[in-house]
Amino acid sequence: xxxxxxxQGNILRGYTGKPHVRYLILEVADxxxxxxxxxxxxxxxxxxxxxxxxxxxxxxxxxxxxxxGLTYEGLRALGTPSSSLAMLPNEFIAGMTAxxxxxxxxxxxxxxKWPAPFNEPKRIHLxxxxxxxxxxxxxxxxxxxxxxxxxxLLGTREGCTFPGEKERxxxxxxxxxxxxxxxxxxxxxxxxxxxxxxxAPLGTVLLGHPTNLEGLTWRVPQPAELGHNGTFNAFRVxxxxxxxxxxxxxxxxxxxxxxxxxxELLPPGNExxxxxxxxxxxxxxxxxxxxxCGRWRDGTPLALSAxxxxxxxxxxxxxxxxxxxxxxxxxxxxxRCNPRGGQIVQRIANNSRRLVRRGVPYGPPYxxxxxxxxxxxxxxxxxxxxxxSLGAQFEAMSCDWLNLGLQDPRITGSNDPISGANxxxxxxxxxxxxxxxxxxxxxxxxxVSTRGGAYxxxxxxxxxxxxxxxxx
Ligand code: HEM
Numbered sequence: 364x365x366x367x368x369x370x371q372g373n374i375l376r377g378y379t380g381k382p383h384v385r386y387l388i389l390e391v392a393d394x395x396x397x398x399x400x401x402x403x404x405x406x407x408x409x410x411x412x413x414x415x416x417x418x419x420x421x422x423x424x425x426x427x428x429x430x431x432g433l434t435y436e437g438l439r440a441l442g443t444p445s446s447s448l449a450m451l452p453n454e455f456i457a458g459m460t461a462x463x464x465x466x467x468x469x470x471x472x473x474x475x476k477w478p479a480p481f482n483e484p485k486r487i488h489l490x491x492x493x494x495x496x497x498x499x500x501x502x503x504x505x506x507x508x509x510x511x512x513x514x515x516l517l518g519t520r521e522g523c524t525f526p527g528e529k530e531r532x533x534x535x536x537x538x539x540x541x542x543x544x545x546x547x548x549x550x551x552x553x554x555x556x557x558x559x560x561x562x563a564p565l566g567t568v569l570l571g572h573p574t575n576l577e578g579l580t581w582r583v584p585q586p587a588e589l590g591h592n593g594t595f596n597a598f599r600v601x602x603x604x605x606x607x608x609x610x611x612x613x614x615x616x617x618x619x620x621x622x623x624x625x626x627e628l629l630p631p632g633n634e635x636x637x638x639x640x641x642x643x644x645x646x647x648x649x650x651x652x653x654x655x656c657g658r659w660r661d662g663t664p665l666a667l668s669a670x671x672x673x674x675x676x677x678x679x680x681x682x683x684x685x686x687x688x689x690x691x692x693x694x695x696x697x698x699r700c701n702p703r704g705g706q707i708v709q710r711i712a713n714n715s716r717r718l719v720r721r722g723v724p725y726g727p728p729y730x731x732x733x734x735x736x737x738x739x740x741x742x743x744x745x746x747x748x749x750x751x752s753l754g755a756q757f758e759a760m761s762c763d764w765l766n767l768g769l770q771d772p773r774i775t776g777s778n779d780p781i782s783g784a785n786x787x788x789x790x791x792x793x794x795x796x797x798x799x800x801x802x803x804x805x806x807x808x809x810x811v812s813t814r815g816g817a818y819x820x821x822x823x824x825x826x827x828x829x830x831x832x833x834x835x
Contacts, residue, residue, distance in 0.1 A: 365549050365565065367418035369592050369823050371430045373494070373721055374568060374749060375418050376552035378428050379532070379541065381494040382524045384723045385501045386598070386745065388480045388817075389489040389514040391440040396513035397489075398441060402831030404431070405824055412511070413493075413504045417824055418550075427504055428494040431827070432596050432819025434458065437488030442835045443589070450584040451820070454754045455595060459818045460484050465762040467784030472813035480517035481600070481815030489514060490598060490819055520600060520815075522723035522745040534724050535603040535742050536781070536810070537652070539662035543679045543701065545717040557680040560703055563717050568594050570751055576715050581751045589830070592823035594749055597757045600815035601782070602743040605729035608810045615804050616647035627796045636671040651804070654794050655780040657695030665691040692795050694774040696781040699764045707770040709763075716756045716764075722746040743814070753818055782811045 367375065391397045403412035416428040433441070435456045439448060454462055460474040468474060480487060493504045501521070509516055525533050534540045542556065545563035566574035570583045571591035583590035619625050620643065629637075634646040641649065649672075653659040659672035666687035667676045681687050683698060683705030691698050698705070702713060726742025750756035765783050768774035773793070778785045780792045787808045793801035822830065 367550070369825055370418045370569065371821055371823070372416035372418050372420065372428055373430055373492075373747075374594060374719060374821060375547055375550045376420075377541070377544070377721055378424060378494045379552075380424065381428060381496060383495045383498055383501055384522045384745065385493045385495075385505065386520040387491040387493070387505060387508060387516060388487055388518045388520070389491060390486045390517055391437060391488045391513070392515045393513055394440060394442050396511060398831050398833055400511055400513040400831075401431075401441075401827050404429075405827050405831070411507065413507050415824065415827060416494075426496060427500050428492075429504060429508070430492045430821070432490045432492075432598065432821050433830075434484075434487055434489070434817055434819055436485050438820065438830075440488050441830055442833045443830065444835070447584050447586070447589055450582060450590070452582070452595075452752065452754060454758060455818050455820065458484055459597065459816050462758055465758050466813070467761065467766045467778070468813045469784060470812075471809065472784065477813070477815045481817070483517075484817065486517060487817050490817060520725065520745055522725040524723060525728050530728075534722070534744055535605050535726070535729060536608050537660045538656055538658065539660065540722065541720070542658075542662050543697065544719060556678045559680050559682060561714060563714070566751055567715070567717055567756075568719055568749060568751055570594060574715065574751065576711065576755075586829065588825040588828070589822070591825070593826055594751055594821050595753045595757075596819045596821050597746075597748040597753060598817050598819060599746045599748065599813060600725075600743065601746055602741055602812045602814045604808075604810050604812075605742060606739065607808055609729075609731060611807060611810070612648040612651050613644075614806070615651045616644045618804070619647045619651070619802070620644060622802060624796060624799075624802060627798070628794065628802065633670065638672075651794070654692050654695060655792065657691050657697035664697075665695070689795060689797075692793060692801075693771045694768065694777055694780060694792050696779055699768070699770070699774075699779050700760060702764075702770055708772075709770065712759070712770075716760050717750070718756055718760065719749040720746065721749065741814070743811070749821070780807055783809075785809045 400412055404415050413429040463474055491508055493501050495501050524531055532539055532541045547565055548562055564573050564575050566572035566580055570581055570593050634641045634643055637646040637649050658664050661672045662678050663672040663676050664681050666681040669690035682703050722744050725745050726740050748757045763769040765779040768777050777791050785807045787806040790807040792804045795801045
């Protein structure tokens with residue numbers, strides 16, 4: 364059996380159900396004090412420094428959860444030996460801002476436009492995450508974490524799931540999220556929904572284990588206790604333009620209403636099946652929203668039910684072969700991010716780029732009843748994209764698939780409709796019809812822009828112990 368106690372929580376098993384999340388973005392103020400802080404964080408003594416939550420919580424999650432990620436600069440500031448630092452992957456060493464072009468962080472999303480503390484990436488050493496049931500608990504844990512002059516707080520980011528049981532796991536733009544995650548052998552939480560995809564080998568997410576790329580394991584920085592069971596995280600602050608998204612749905616629905624083949628997309632009389640009381644225009648908006656994502660907003664996958672949202676459908680037990688292939692647009696967000704067993708150009712990449720995603724919305728829910736105002740509060744997603752290789756997973760997915768569409772000649776040259784770096788002058792998206800050519804939509808603007816982020820290493824418990832014991 365794999366030892367979940369050596370891996371930080373929220374990697375192999377998620378903290379679903381903890382509504383409040385706060386990120387503390389920290390700089391090492393004093394290396395020796397910071398190493399003592401790390402050692403204390405796994406000491407098992409529940410006073411002072413908050414205790415790191417591991418993956419072995421049994422069935423009941425702890426009331427609050429606390430985890431850390433270290434940037435390359437952070438590992439350096441802690442005094443990690445240069446021989447170990449040299450074994451870290453290049454993209455992690457260079458940091459997220461160096462990969463801006465690959466990630467689509469250009470224009471409004473360019474790192475030069477990121478607000479503090481992300482405007483000084485070299486100062487970001489450690490990102491601590493607190494998950495809690497109540498806001499007061501976030502405060503208490505934050506105070507305990509900052510109590511010892513080891514770390515300087517550069518800034519915070521805070522997220523919260525939308526209120527109410529029904530809204531759990533919903534994100535801005537109104538979709539249900541956190542459905543499809545890789546499942547791992549012997550790891551309890553990763554069995555949430557029936558799923559016909561092959562189980563991911565542990566090396567997809569943890570260093571030192573086999574991957575599904577034949578004969579390949581990612582390099583483990585030495586000594587083994589530093590690298591083994593660790594992983595990498597792309598932490599992203601993604602601003603979502605919800606008003607712009609809803610406005611685009613209006614625009615696309617008006618265009619479709621006039622289209623000669625609209626009845627193939629929405630047979631007359633089907634509006635009620637898409638949503639109770641929906642007008643024809645409103646039903647078309649929902650069809651566009653579903654196609655952009657590959658799921659209806661309630662989570663129903665188009666690959667299983669392309670005509671109407673159906674709560675009885677399995678949520679992630681589908682593939683893009685046979686009928687599933689024609690039902691979901693090749694350019695839809697979830698198909699770009701995970702082509703499953705569907706035919707793609709780089710066949711070897713089919714199951715090898717899977718990412719563990721842990722995200723929470725920030726900012727208040729958008730209220731469609733209120734017209735868009737200039738000083739709308741910022742809202743978006745605090746996303747964590749976790750995998751054993753930033754280059755072969757997160758960056759390859761972002762660049763080749765989300766932003767260039769290299770996986771299929773039919774979408775090459777278009778960007779992801781939801782999170783891609785789109786420009787309305789050139790963007791397009793094809794809505795498949797049951798027969799003949801698709802209907803092409805144009806003019807998609809950039810709905811998501813980057814407002815910060817960092818690449819972090821999520822050390823194992825053994826690695827935290829090792830770092831805490833360094834003396835140099
Ligand atoms: C604010 C930006 C984003 C929003 C609103 C968003 C929304 C969604 C939604 C609603 C789903 C469907 C739920 C599910 O299958 O679990 C999804 C799935 C997914 N997203 Fe995103 N996403 C965003 C950014 C990204 C980025 C930047 C990446 C990767 C670089 C990404 C990777 C994925 C993956 C891998 C899946 C699962 C696909 C599958 O396995 O079928 N997403 N996203």
